[in-house]
Amino acid sequence: MIYGYARISTKKQFEGNGLEIQIQELLKEGILLENIFQEQYTGTKLDRPSFIALISTVKEGDRIVVTKLDRFARNTLEGLAAIQELLARGVSIHILNMGLIDNTPTGKLILTVFFAFAEFERSLIVERTQAGKEIAKTKDGFKEGRPCTYTDYQINNALFLLESNSYKEVEKMTGISKSTLIRAKKKVDILAI
Numbered sequence: 001m002i003y004g005y006a007r008i009s010t011k012k013q014f015e016g017n018g019l020e021i022q023i024q025e026l027l028k029e030g031i032l033l034e035n036i037f038q039e040q041y042t043g044t045k046l047d048r049p050s051f052i053a054l055i056s057t058v059k060e061g062d063r064i065v066v067t068k069l070d071r072f073a074r075n076t077l078e079g080l081a082a083i084q085e086l087l088a089r090g091v092s093i094h095i096l097n098m099g100l101i102d103n104t105p106t107g108k109l110i111l112t113v114f115f116a117f118a119e120f121e122r123s124l125i126v127e128r129t130q131a132g133k134e135i136a137k138t139k140d141g142f143k144e145g146r147p148c149t150y151t152d153y154q155i156n157n158a159l160f161l162l163e164s165n166s167y168k169e170v171e172k173m174t175g176i177s178k179s180t181l182i183r184a185k186k187k188v189d190i191l192a193i
Helices: 019-028 049-057 076-088 105-137 152-162 167-174 178-192
Strands: 002-008 036-040 063-066 092-095 099-101
Touching: 002 019, 002 049, 019 036, 036 049, 076 092, 076 105, 099 105, 152 167, 152 178, 167 178
Parallel strands: 002 036, 002 063, 063 092
Antiparallel strands: 092 099
């Protein structure tokens, strides 16, 4: 049996890596749609739900087809361990832009080199992101994390309303969730000490 695996990390995936494009490429290889496991999940971990389901489904003589190596895994050690386990079980892996990964010494060497480059590329992305953050921190008005949903005025108004109303009532009046109100109240209580 031939199975396909398609994965994207985020909804805003780069052109050429979109889930639909991967599925189309797998269908062109003759894989039935019901045999294509797909998901939106980070490639840095192997405990992805559809990936686990795929690994549990395949048996000796089966083949897994992916469009690119980085769709399978991004971490060299985990990726190699998974592929070695599959090869030991008699399952072959066909990476469309590389070819068939087999259990020969040459196949293992090529696989190790490709995984090393995939991990290196990911490390560079993380490094560039961190460098960009450091530059952003030097600029006026930088605030790390998600932007605040509510202004200080809205939060203070809601806290004022809490003096005579329940959390549920204030949540209904202002649209500010109970958990946000609790965090804001704790912050005010700490500052009052």
